[in-house]
Amino acid sequence: MKSALSLLLLSLAAGTSRHQRAFAFCPPPSATTAAPGTTKAAGAGSTSTSTSTGLSMALTLYGSQGSRSPLVNWGAAEVGLPVSMARNLSDNPHPFGQIPCLADSGSGETVVVFESGAILQHLYGKAESTDGDSDRRAAAVTSWISWANASLDPICFIETPDGKVYDTGLKKPNKRIDVLEKLLGEQDFLVEGGFSLADVAVASYLLYVPQFFQGVSLSRWPNVVSYMKRCAEREAYGAAFGPQVQAYLVAACEGMLLEAGSGGGDKKKLFGMF
Structure with a gap:
């Protein structure tokens, strides 16, 4: 008998578009989604809240567990950059309204980066852990x-x-x-x-x-x-x-x-x- 997770994956995968496909393999939100303003990828088994100061306030990710946002969270965690999840997706600055989209206000002005690959490259250039590369x-x-x-x-x-x-x-x-x-x-x-x-x-x-x-x-x-x-x-x-x-x-x-x-x-x- 197929597990509940297997049935979920199979039922949601059909007809999925490229910008929605991550949803097809997400467990129920209660199992994996961080509370508004937090991200589970901020550190090993920890969360980073949007109420903290410094870098965690600088990087805001517009996304959901059902998009490619977890890919960005994974990358940010690997290079030690805390990311805050946006509370209101209606404020998403992506020109086409898609997610994930990253807003970086660390330099004093907000830099908007969209497309998961571009976001990863931005994180790579920003991370102190890669400075010696x-x-x-x-x-x-x-x-x-x-x-x-x-x-x-x-x-x-x-x-x-x-x-x-x-x-x-x-x-x-x-x-x-x-x-x-x-x-x-x-x-x-x-x-x-x-x-x-x-x-x-x-x-x-x-x-x-x-x-x-x-x-x-x-x-x-x-x-x-x-x-x-x-x-x-x-x-x-x-x-x-x-x-x-x-x-x-x-x-x-x-x-x-x-x-x-x-x-x-x-x-x-x-x-x-x-």
């Missing part, structure tokens, strides 16, 4: 963030002309994912030096797939699945997306790895070895 690492991080939005998104989600998601391109071999598979067989994360906001961008899209398309296995790419599992296991991921989603995804990845190890995937090669 070399030009090479910085370029790699921002390049991967852009790649996630421009190239990986259309692979993961095939849309109708009016933007409704109806399928995934990961049901069959894909040369770009093959390249990712090779890279992740050589290193744990996308950029040399360890986990970065590049991984937040790329892993978020990859982890959407087993939530929307539960019958689709990525076992042909075991290194990619192992990478997805590593990212989903991070504390900040669970804080941003919710513990139910985190547990579901970790279990899904473990199942795909078992399938790959038993020869269920299209490739016999596992973790870079024959």
Whole structure:
């Protein structure tokens, strides 16, 4: 018998548009959504309120648990930037009224950033924890963030002309994912030096797939699945997306790895070895 979470995922995924699709895998709001003016991604297992001072007042995120906002919360938590959730979405400064949208008032004037990839790049440039990054690492991080939005998104989600998601391109071999598979067989994360906001961008899209398309296995790419599992296991991921989603995804990845190890995937090669 399917779990309540599985039924929720399946029932809500149908006909979802690209700007709504995160809703399809969110547990009930009472389980994961922070109270107005707070975000669970402000630290490990903690919340940051909009009534505090300093950086937490500087970054205001217009969004909901049912949008790509958790992706932004995850990234902000990983680089140590507290974010306050906007109390009133009717004040959203996004020119098209979409979410997520970030308002940064830290410099004295409000800077508006929209599109999840652009927001991640803004957070990367703002975070003190990334100040010591070399030009090479910085370029790699921002390049991967852009790649996630421009190239990986259309692979993961095939849309109708009016933007409704109806399928995934990961049901069959894909040369770009093959390249990712090779890279992740050589290193744990996308950029040399360890986990970065590049991984937040790329892993978020990859982890959407087993939530929307539960019958689709990525076992042909075991290194990619192992990478997805590593990212989903991070504390900040669970804080941003919710513990139910985190547990579901970790279990899904473990199942795909078992399938790959038993020869269920299209490739016999596992973790870079024959």
